[in-house]
Amino acid sequence: MATSIHSLNLILSSAGETELFGYTIGRLLHRGEVLALIGELGAGKTALVRGIVAGLDAPAASVTSPTFLIVHEYQGRLPIVHIDWYRLQRLEETESIGLADYLTEETVVAIEWADRFPQLLPEDRLEVEIAHRTRTTRRARVEARGPRSRLLLARIRKMIRPVPQSARPRLRDARKTSPR
Ligand SMILES: Nc1ncnc2c1ncn2[C@@H]1O[C@H](COP(=O)(O)OP(=O)(O)OP(=O)(O)O)[C@@H](O)[C@H]1O
Numbered sequence: 112m113a114t115s116i117h118s119l120n121l122i123l124s125s126a127g128e129t130e131l132f133g134y135t136i137g138r139l140l141h142r143g144e145v146l147a148l149i150g151e152l153g154a155g156k157t158a159l160v161r162g163i164v165a166g167l168d169a170p171a172a173s174v175t176s177p178t179f180l181i182v183h184e185y186q187g188r189l190p191i192v193h194i195d196w197y198r199l200q201r202l203e204e205t206e207s208i209g210l211a212d213y214l215t216e217e218t219v220v221a222i223e224w225a226d227r228f229p230q231l232l233p234e235d236r237l238e239v240e241i242a243h244r245t246r247t248t249r250r251a252r253v254e255a256r257g258p259r260s261r262l263l264l265a266r267i268r269k270m271i272r273p274v275p276q277s278a279r280p281r282l283r284d285a286r287k288t289s290p291r
């Protein structure tokens with residue numbers, strides 16, 4: 112099944128489209144959602160976060176992968192913290208970051224390489240798995256695991272414009288003005 116109530120599959124046909132998808136998510140965040148980002152090196156996790164941060168009306172130009180033990184925090188319509196577990200080897204290292212401190216009602220948390228320590232993730236999270244397809248296209252699978260994430264996914268789904276006769280859902284441009 113291509114898409115179930117709690118999951119969504121889509122093709123992201125350029126880096127810009129991945130950012131736009133992030134932007135769409137950012138616009139729709141309510142508060143305190145956890146976004147677990149999964150995918151190989153260069154899949155587009157950081158590109159997605161750049162869009163999410165922009166969608167929260169925070170300055171996104173400087174969004175890069177956080178380095179070892181550093182968490183990037185941005186303040187927009189909601190606070191968002193950007194975490195990267197790529198270089199973390201042991202569970203104790205993640206504890207020194209204090210993920211639990213960020214799991215507040217308000218703060219949005221986006222974690223790259225979230226599958227490294229699934230035991231640390233809250234049950235209610237939106238998982239976004241991005242996989243290479245061609246050099247410039249990616250396949251994304253979005254899965255809601257919990258009530259808060261399901262609400263977010265339902266809002267995301269409304270922004271996806273399905274193309275008749277095609278398995279390829281398209282993104283509706285959530286921007287107020289389109290610079291393209
Ligand atoms: N459809 C696409 N979506 C996202 N990125 C794309 C796409 N097509 C090409 N790219 C390129 O792939 C790269 C993605 O880089 P990005 O840093 O976002 O990946 P990442 O998943 O965060 O990697 P890392 O695990 O190293 O942090 C960028 O250079 C981007 O231009």
Ligand SMILES: [Mg+2]
Binds near residue numbers: 176
């Ligand atoms: Mg990255």
